Amino acid sequence: MHALFLKVVDISLLPLLLLVLGWLTEKHLIPLLKTERKHSVARYVLLLADEVTDWLCVKYPTKKWAEWLDEAIDKVMDVAGVKREVADRAVRAAILRKKLTR
Numbered sequence: 001m002h003a004l005f006l007k008v009v010d011i012s013l014l015p016l017l018l019l020v021l022g023w024l025t026e027k028h029l030i031p032l033l034k035t036e037r038k039h040s041v042a043r044y045v046l047l048l049a050d051e052v053t054d055w056l057c058v059k060y061p062t063k064k065w066a067e068w069l070d071e072a073i074d075k076v077m078d079v080a081g082v083k084r085e086v087a088d089r090a091v092r093a094a095i096l097r098k099k100l101t102r
Helices: 004-057 071-079 084-098
Strands: none
Touching: 004 071, 004 084, 071 084
16 A cells, blocks of 8 residues: 555656646746847847947048938848847947947
8 A cells, every 4th residue: 555655646746846847947947048048139239239330430430420320220220130229229329338429
């Protein structure tokens, strides 16, 4: 009887442990991985915005940054495939980091 009880507990405990493990994975690990991917995409977009603003500074050395801002935003949107608001924030952040005042 005791061996039968242990076998039933052993058989029923394994699926319960797997369910708990699945729940913990869904609750904690998956959001962490999604956040890490978003961080890497954000780093990529910021790096791209830096490169685009550098390129446009060289291409238009006499123009103010406000004159080529839309071109920079469009270029970041095309290359990175992000929304206009995201590209706009990234380009403006790149300009502020470089302290372009001309």
